[in-house]
Amino acid sequence: MQRSILTLITLFVLTTAAQAADGPTTERGKELFGSASLGTNGRSCAVCHPDGKDLQDVGDNDDKTLAKITNQCIVKALKGKALTDGSPDMSSLIMYMKSVGGNKSK
Numbered sequence: 243m244q245r246s247i248l249t250l251i252t253l254f255v256l257t258t259a260a261q262a263a264d265g266p267t268t269e270r271g272k273e274l275f276g277s278a279s280l281g282t283n284g285r286s287c288a289v290c291h292p293d294g295k296d297l298q299d300v301g302d303n304d305d306k307t308l309a310k311i312t313n314q315c316i317v318k319a320l321k322g323k324a325l326t327d328g329s330p331d332m333s334s335l336i337m338y339m340k341s342v343g344g345n346k347s348k
């Protein structure tokens with residue numbers, strides 16, 4: 243009995259750790275933002291938005307709108323594939339943009 247409880251706790255801790263490793267973070271967003279991996283033309287978001295250029299008002303949008311604009315920039319400016327709304331990559335990008343862009347509405 244005690245052993246099965248221990249097994250459950252261990253499983254819980256391992257799953258949580260795995261999720262944290264794959265979860266959205268500002269750091270991960272920063273890496274994506276500066277990397278050409280989101281597109282196919284060798285460009286990154288940072289090419290056009292160095293130091294958060296044009297992103298000062300991102301805090302005025304909700305995450306759904308931001309995801310939409312982000313995907314427009316990925317598809318049109320980077321010739322990449324749109325990210326899934328709410329995916330760790332998309333959430334990370336949004337977290338990073340908010341961290342550099344300010345957040346007027348809050």
Ligand code: HEC
Nearest residue numbers: 280285286287289290296297299300311312315316319320
């Ligand atoms: C080829 C240049 C270019 C690239 C590369 C680019 N963008 Fe943009 N982006 C723009 C332009 C131009 C605008 C419109 C700026 C404005 O509204 O004044 C814009 C607007 C945005 C906005 C809306 C800002 C606002 O508050 O209105 C977001 C968010 C954004 N880009 C995110 C990204 C992300 C994330 C990437 C990388 C996946 C990216 N952009 C790559 C040119 C680019």
